[in-house]
Amino acid sequence: MWGAAKKGFAAPFLMRQDQHMADLVEGNKTLLRLTLISESDRTPRDLSGGSANLIFSIDGAAATSVSMTLEDPANGIVSFRFSPTQLTPGRMRADVESTDSAGNTVRATDIISLLIRRKVT
Numbered sequence: 001m002w003g004a005a006k007k008g009f010a011a012p013f014l015m016r017q018d019q020h021m022a023d024l025v026e027g028n029k030t031l032l033r034l035t036l037i038s039e040s041d042r043t044p045r046d047l048s049g050g051s052a053n054l055i056f057s058i059d060g061a062a063a064t065s066v067s068m069t070l071e072d073p074a075n076g077i078v079s080f081r082f083s084p085t086q087l088t089p090g091r092m093r094a095d096v097e098s099t100d101s102a103g104n105t106v107r108a109t110d111i112i113s114l115l116i117r118r119k120v121t
Helices: none
Strands: 001-009 031-038 051-058 064-067 069-072 077-081 090-099 104-106 112-117
Touching: 031 090
Parallel strands: none
Antiparallel strands: 001 031, 031 077, 051 064, 051 090, 069 077, 090 104, 090 112
C-alpha cells in the first residue's frame, strides 16, 4: 500500500499561517503536487513507465477523474494544474490512483481534503 504523503501547492504568494483559512481559491489555476510513497517502507513509489490519476469531487458532486503529470516518476512526484472552471467553492475530497510499469494499480490510503473559498469580487 502507499500514501500521498507530501502535498505542495505552487502559489503566487504565501500568507502567514494565522491568516490561512482556505486551501484553494475558486477560479485559480492552482498546481497540486504530490509525492506518492510506500506505506510499508516510506520510499517513493516508482511510476517510471506508469501513470497517475486524480479523482476528485466537490461537495459530493459527481467525481471527476483527470490524468496527472509525472514530474519525477522514479521518485513518485506527480502533479495536476486545475483549470479555473474546476475550482468551485466548497469542500474537495480527492483520491490518487497510480499504475506502475507492471500494471499494478493502487489507490492512496490518504484522502485529500481541501477547502475552496469564493474569490472576493
